[in-house]
Structure formats: C-alpha cells, structure tokens
Amino acid sequence: xxxxxxxxxxxxxxxxxxxxxxxxxxxxxxxxxxxxxxxxxxxxxxxxxxxxxxxxxxxxxxxxxxxxxxxxxxxxxxxxxxxxxxxxxxxxxxxxxxxxxxxxxxxxxxxxxxxxxxxxxxxxxxxxxxxxxxxxxxxxxxxxxxxxxxxxxxxxxxxxxxxxxxxxxxxxxxxxxxxxxxxxxxxxxxxxxxxxxxxxxxxxxxxxxxxxxxxxxxxxxxxxxxxxxxxxxxxxxxxxxxxxxxxxxxxxxxxxxxxxxxxxxxxxxxxxxxxxxxxxxxxxxxxxxxxxxxxxxxxxxxxxxxxxxxxxxxxxxxxxxxxxxxxxxxxxxxxxxxxxxxxxxxxxxxxxxxxxxxxxxxxxxxxxxxxx
Amino acid sequence: xxxxxxxxxxxxxxxxxxxxxxxxxxxxxxxxxxxxxxxxxxxxxxxxxxxxxxxxxxxxxxxxxxxxxxxxxxxxxxxxxxxxxxxxxxxxxxxxxxxxxxxxxxxxxxxxxxxxxxxxxxxxxxxxxxxxxxxxxxxxxxxxxxxxxxxxxxxxxxxxxxxxxxxxxxxxxxxxxxxxxxxxxxxxxxxxxxxxxxxxxxxxxxxxxxxxxxxxxxxxxxxxxxxxxxxxxxxxxxxxxxxxxxxxxxxxxxxxxxxxxxxxxxxxxxxxxxxxxxxxxxxxxxxxxxxxxxxxxxxxxxxxxxxxxxxxxxxxxxxxxxxxxxxxxxxxxxxxxxxxxxxxxxxxxxxxxxxxxxxxxxxxx
Numbered sequence: 001x002x003x004x005x006x007x008x009x010x011x012x013x014x015x016x017x018x019x020x021x022x023x024x025x026x027x028x029x030x031x032x033x034x035x036x037x038x039x040x041x042x043x044x045x046x047x048x049x050x051x052x053x054x055x056x057x058x059x060x061x062x063x064x065x066x067x068x069x070x071x072x073x074x075x076x077x078x079x080x081x082x083x084x085x086x087x088x089x090x091x092x093x094x095x096x097x098x099x100x101x102x103x104x105x106x107x108x109x110x111x112x113x114x115x116x117x118x119x120x121x122x123x124x125x126x127x128x129x130x131x132x133x134x135x136x137x138x139x140x141x142x143x144x145x146x147x148x149x150x151x152x153x154x155x156x157x158x159x160x161x162x163x164x165x166x167x168x169x170x171x172x173x174x175x176x177x178x179x180x181x182x183x184x185x186x187x188x189x190x191x192x193x194x195x196x197x198x199x200x201x202x203x204x205x206x207x208x209x210x211x212x213x214x215x216x217x218x219x220x221x222x223x224x225x226x227x228x229x230x231x232x233x234x235x236x237x238x239x240x241x242x243x244x245x246x247x248x249x250x251x252x253x254x255x256x257x258x259x260x261x262x263x264x265x266x267x268x269x270x271x272x273x274x275x276x277x278x279x280x281x282x283x284x285x286x287x288x289x290x291x292x293x294x295x296x297x298x299x300x301x302x303x304x305x306x307x308x309x310x311x312x313x314x315x316x317x318x319x320x321x322x323x324x325x326x327x328x329x330x331x332x333x334x335x336x337x338x339x340x341x342x343x344x345x346x347x348x349x350x351x352x353x354x355x356x357x358x359x360x361x362x363x364x365x366x367x368x369x370x371x372x
Numbered sequence: 373x374x375x376x377x378x379x380x381x382x383x384x385x386x387x388x389x390x391x392x393x394x395x396x397x398x399x400x401x402x403x404x405x406x407x408x409x410x411x412x413x414x415x416x417x418x419x420x421x422x423x424x425x426x427x428x429x430x431x432x433x434x435x436x437x438x439x440x441x442x443x444x445x446x447x448x449x450x451x452x453x454x455x456x457x458x459x460x461x462x463x464x465x466x467x468x469x470x471x472x473x474x475x476x477x478x479x480x481x482x483x484x485x486x487x488x489x490x491x492x493x494x495x496x497x498x499x500x501x502x503x504x505x506x507x508x509x510x511x512x513x514x515x516x517x518x519x520x521x522x523x524x525x526x527x528x529x530x531x532x533x534x535x536x537x538x539x540x541x542x543x544x545x546x547x548x549x550x551x552x553x554x555x556x557x558x559x560x561x562x563x564x565x566x567x568x569x570x571x572x573x574x575x576x577x578x579x580x581x582x583x584x585x586x587x588x589x590x591x592x593x594x595x596x597x598x599x600x601x602x603x604x605x606x607x608x609x610x611x612x613x614x615x616x617x618x619x620x621x622x623x624x625x626x627x628x629x630x631x632x633x634x635x636x637x638x639x640x641x642x643x644x645x646x647x648x649x650x651x652x653x654x655x656x657x658x659x660x661x662x663x664x665x666x667x668x669x670x671x672x673x674x675x676x677x678x679x680x681x682x683x684x685x686x687x688x689x690x691x692x693x694x695x696x697x698x699x700x701x702x703x704x705x706x707x708x709x710x711x712x713x714x715x716x717x718x719x720x721x722x723x724x725x726x727x728x729x730x731x732x733x734x735x736x737x
Contacts, residue, residue, distance in 0.1 A: 071734040074725060082734045115671060116725035120737045186445060188472055194439050214437060215737070284645060289430035293712045296432065300706060301471070310713050315460050316642045323621040359480045361463035 067215040074110040078102040098140025156250040165205035185220040191301030232270030313360035440704035446694035447475035454488020454501030464710035502680040503597025520684035525727040529717040533644035542577035552608035590637040642715035
C-alpha cells in the first residue's frame with residue numbers, strides 16, 4: 001500500500017497558474033508577511049482583559065469565524081457556495097452561488113486529503129488589519145480562477161465592556177473569569193453559549209473584555225453574562241444576562257458582578273468533589289482534563305448532582321461492576337446512601353433499572369431524587 | 373497544491389504527481405523550514421509543522437466556537453437504538469438535548485450494533501448507534517429496500533489498547549495495514565490460525581524463553597464493534613477465523629489476561645488500567661488510515677475506533693426537524709462534551725465539519 005501524506009502546501013506556483021489565467025494577483029502577492037504578522041497580533045480568543053490576551057485564552061480559543069454571508073458546502077476542490085446573503089461581504093465581493101472558494105490567502109479550504117479546512121476558520125485566521133483577506137475563487141459559470149480581495153467592514157461587531165466587582169474585593173489568584181454570549185431566545189436556552197472566553201483574574205477589578213460574536217440569527221435574541229469561578233465554585237456573577245439589541249454592530253456592555261470573594265468554609269468545592277467521586281467510584285485519580293470536562297458541564301448549566309450521576313452511570317463504573325445489573329444497582333445504592341439495599345430495596349432497584357431499559361443515567365438520576 | 377487543482381490533471385497524473393512530488397514537496401518544505409528558507413522563497417510549507425500532541429491538552433478547547441445553536445423549538449420523539457458502547461453518550465445527549473428542547477422526548481434502546489441497524493431498517497429507530505461500520509452487504513440491502521438515503525456519521529472515537537500479562541517482556545506491538553500484528557502468510561481471503569507467521573510470543577517479543585508460549589487471543593463476542601476492530605488489527609484481513617476466547621465484558625477479558633501468561637487482549641482505553649495487566653502501545657506506520665474507511669475528514673490512527681450514528685434521510689427532503697436538531701446537538705461542542713464525559717474521544721473540528729457535509733448541511737459562513 002502506498003500512502004501519501006497530503007499536506008496543505010502553500011505553493012507559489014499556484015500564483016503562476018492564476019497568472020496564466022491573466023488574473024490580477026496584487027492582493028495575494030506580498031501578503032505573506034502581513035499575514036504572519038496579523039496572526040500574531042489579531043485577537044486570538046474571544047475575551048481580552050486589559051487588551052492583552054492571557055495564555056489560557058490563547059491556548060483555549062481560536063478566532064471566531066467571520067461571517068462571509070454564504071451558505072456553502074465543502075468539496076474536494078474547495079468550498080462551493082450554495083447561496084449568498086443579500087448585503088453580505090460575499091455579495092459585495094462579487095461572489096455568487098455556484099462559485100467555489102479554492103483558497104484563502106493561499107491556504108486551501110474544503111476537503112484536503114482526509115481533512116476539512118473550514119473557510120470561516122481560515123478567513124478569521126488570515127484577515128489583515130484592514131479587514132481584507134484574499135480569496136482564490138473559481139467562477140461557477142466560466143470556470144475562470146479569480147483572485148478576489150474580500151473586504152470585511154472595518155466596523156467591528158465586537159462586544160466590549162468593563163467587568164466591575166464590589167470595590168476592594170479580592171478573589172483568589174487562581175480564579176477564572178468567564179464571559180459568555182448567550183442565545184436567550186427561549187428561557188430554556190439560558191446556558192446556550194454561542195461563544196465564550198476565559199481568563200485568569202490578573203490584577204483585580206475592573207477589567208475590560210471583548211467578545212467577537214460568530215454568525216448569528218437575526219430572529220434570535222442574545223445576551224452577555226459573566227462569572228468568576230475558583231475550582232468550579234462560582235464566586236461572582238452577573239445577576240442576570242444583559243440583553244443585546246442586535247449583534248450587527250460594535251457595542252459596549254459593562255457588566256457588574258456580585259457575590260463573595262471566597263466560598264463559605266463549609267461550601268463544597270466542585271473540582272475537589274469531582275476528583276473525590278472519580279477516585280471513590282472509579283478507583284483511580286482523574287485523567288488529564290477529566291475534571292475540566294465535568295467543570296465545563298457545570299458551566300452548561302448542569303448541577304453537581306448531574307456530575308455525580310454521570311460518573312455513577314459511566315461505562316467505566318458499570319464495567320467495574322462487571323456489567324452486571326444486580327451488582328451495579330447494589331453498588332450505586334451503597335454509594336448514594338452509604339448502606340447496601342435491603343432485599344426489598346434491591347427488588348425495587350432491579351425493577352427500576354429494567355424500566356429504564358438498562359439506560360443507567362436516568363436510573364441514577366431518579367434514584368438521586370428519591371428520598372431515602 | 374496537487375490536491376488543490378485535481379481537475380487540472382487527470383486522475384492518473386494526479387496520483388503520479390502526488391506520489392512523486394508530494395513527498396518531494398514535503399521534503400523540500402522540510403528542508404526549507406529546517407534551513408530557515410534561505411534563498412528559496414518560492415516553496416514553503418505554510419502550515420506550521422504538525423504540532424506534537426500535548427498529552428494533557430483538552431481536545432474540547434478547540435470546539436468552543438462550534439457551540440450548539442438551536443434553530444427552532446421542535447417537538448416529537450427521537451428514537452435511538454444500537455450499540456451499548458454508545459449508551460452512555462446517548463443518555464447524555466438525550467439529557468442535554470431535552471433540557472434545551474423539553475417538547476422532544478428521546479428514547480434509547482441499547483444492545484448491539486446489529487439490533488440498532490435492524491431498528492433503523494424497520495423504521496423503529498430514528499438513529500442507529502453503531503460501534504462498527506455499516507457493512508457493504510447492509511448498504512446494498514438498504515439501497516434495494518429503502519426509499520431513504522442512508523447517512524452514517526461518526527459521533528465519537530474510542531481508543532483501543534492492547535493488554536498482556538505483566539510478565540510478558542514485549543514492549544510494543546508492530547502493526548501494518550496489510551498484515552496486522554500476527555502477520556498472516558498470504559493476504560486476502562479468510563485468515564486462519566495456520567496461516568499466521570506469529571503464533572508464539574518469541575516471534576513478537578524476541579525472547580527465546582517465550583518460544584513455547586502460544587499467543588492466546590482474548591476478545592469480545594463476535595459481532596461486537598470491539599471484535600470487528602480486533603480482527604482487523606490482528607491480521608489486516610476483513611475475514612478471520614482465529615481461535616479467540618470470548619468474554620462478555622471487558623472486565624472479564626482483563627481478568628483473563630491477568631491470569632494467562634500468553635494472553636493478548638484488546639480493551640477500551642478507559643478499561644486498560646485494570647490491575648494485573650500490562651498495556652502495550654501499538655506502533656503504527658505514519659499515514660496509516662483509520663480502519664473504517666467510512667470515516668471522512670479524519671486522520672486518526674487505526675487504534676481509534678470510530679463510533680457511528682446512522683440515520684435515514686428522506687430523498688425528497690431533510691430529516692424530521694427534531695432529529696435534525698438532535699444531530700446538530702451531537703455534532704457540536706455540547707454533544708462532544710457529552711462524549712468526553714464517558715471517556716470517549718471527541719471529534720476534531722475537521723471531523724465535525726466533514727460529518728455535517730455528509731448530512732448535506734450547507735454551512736452558514
């Protein structure tokens with residue numbers, strides 16, 4: 001078997017091909033240096049504090065994809081445009097349905113070998129300080145290759161503001177600020193975050209932040225909220241999300257955080273609790289990023305009880321009980337109530353488990369809610 | 373470059389040029405990167421060198437901007453049926469999705485991939501949970517019988533790990549796509565124990581003291597997804613008839629390995645810490661494709677088992693609204709967070725985009 005690694009090479013010969021098509025390439029030529037600079041200087045994440053992105057944000061975030069205003073699909077030859085939104089950057093750049101975007105600033109997009117390179121990601125990555133990014137486009141009607149400088153409005157859609165906390169309040173230096181852009185169209189969507197950014201608390205409050213919204217639906221309603229957490233414990237938060245009139249322009253939204261600088265001495269520290277459950281129920285310490293995953297679940301609006309149910313119903317815990325119903329329900333009961341079930345209780349547990357058709361998560365959740 | 377303009381070259385030419393110039397370009401690029409690119413500004417690799425995987429990196433961090441954005445407020449049911457490997461992920465999906473869409477009830481029926489497939493074929497499930505790819509025979513039968521389009525997307529990966537007795541001196545297992553680990557003499561056809569080059573441990577661990585110790589393979593039952601992958605990793609063949617001791621659970625399997633000096637078994641990564649066994653890395657040639665060729669948009673190594681969701685899409689329209697929203701949830705940050713909660717590997721951005729393409733979803737960009 002011959003295996004070929006398909007690497008995305010930026011090959012300047014591509015320019016020769018385009019030149020052969022007698023097309024102007026001024027926008028592409030010489031762009032490399034500025035692209036490299038832009039990658040370094042552009043906001044790498046969604047939140048900036050004091051204008052300087054902290055390492056955690058840089059590591060955890062990528063630029064929010066900028067909306068070209070197209071509906072598209074990935075193909076082996078590029079990104080085929082299905083439709084172009086009226087008034088969009090794509091329309092202003094002359095893109096039409098049927099055209100195919102082959103590369104963005106020389107970087108292939110669409111299916112390349114076995115990978116998909118998203119056009120939105122590449123645009124966000126390579127746009128320069130003037131809001132311009134060169135696209136190589138195959139015209140859907142003539143087949144001609146054209147270099148098109150897509151010009152994004154210099155008018156930013158960013159949400160900027162200041163996070164304020166009670167004066168003199170000092171939170172632990174290990175605390176993390178999270179700012180979220182939420183879809184609040186329906187009440188039950190209150191934790192649906194379109195984007196979010198996290199940063200450590202650096203030098204106390206006030207701090208400035210910035211969120212770059214992704215593509216959004218004009219029919220939906222959006223809001224911003226923020227919280228400060230330490231080890232999963234929410235110390236400060238906005239009392240309610242601040243609703244935004246729209247996401248189509250830059251706006252300033254200051255947020256006021258309230259709460260306590262430290263959890264009460266008796267409060268359960270979520271990360272410690274999660275680690276203890278993993279050790280107790282699974283008989284091992286947490287794996288890399290395992291605690292983070294559960295803390296992220298809390299940020300999605302789940303409760304610590306949900307986390308406990310998740311661990312107690314995990315495949316790994318079930319395997320530890322030899323994938324045996326009776327051993328499993330007995331041990332779950334013992335873990336939740338500290339004593340083994342009586343024969344009558346065991347019978348009830350077996351019946352509940354069977355009613356749940358062996359799906360463990362709802363079984364454990366139901367058991368948690370039941371008074372002992 | 374060669375991939376970028378495939379239509380400008382015939383397929384054979386493209387293949388030839390990829391074969392010859394692909395590695396050449398890569399080599400030149402590498403030299404330029406190493407040498408600082410002095411004097412050769414014409415050709416250079418723009419992508420940074422492949423990042424060395426950070427063992428402790430959270431793969432979900434790259435998915436923040438692929439948040440689930442509900443499009444509507446659907447009502448109805450979403451019926452899931454299939455492999456128990458995906459049961460817990462499905463339960464998390466159902467729980468998370470129901471919180472956002474309280475008018476949608478999700479039901480889960482788990483047993484085997486076969487059972488899930490049967491439910492999908494019979495219209496009793498909206499999505500089949502599959503821990504192995506849909507076979508060619510199943511696809512052919514579907515094409516004959518169904519008026520709907522079959523779409524099979526990857527929803528998660530499960531890293532599989534080989535385990536042996538702790539006294540076994542073998543440090544790693546070499547694998548090739550053609551001959552697997554046990555190296556059958558002839559390729560193609562059904563692989564039997566007689567055709568294997570490696571039947572005793574000295575052939576794998578190089579220790580003459582182990583010459584008399586046969587390799588005894590322990591696995592899950594025939595028909596399970598883990599077994600499907602084990603057969604292929606062992607021999608590289610799609611059909612194999614080896615004497616394999618079957619176990620009902622991975623815990624049983626690990627215990628059997630702990631008690632068998634010549635044992636060799638395959639378990640999910642989350643179970644490889646079982647006491648009394650030694651886990652072995654699989655040495656995989658660079659660029660080896662995933663075992664399941666149904667995986668598009670993925671450059672995973674073959675020790676990652678893809679786990680699938682199969683759905684039936686009406687040819688004259690899309691999925692029912694609630695199923696469409698459910699699939700969007702699965703292929704989002706939230707859905708992939710759910711996957712990670714059960715120790716499975718979430719998809720990458722590239723993999724998520726590719727699965728959306730399979731579903732025929734135009735992306736808003």
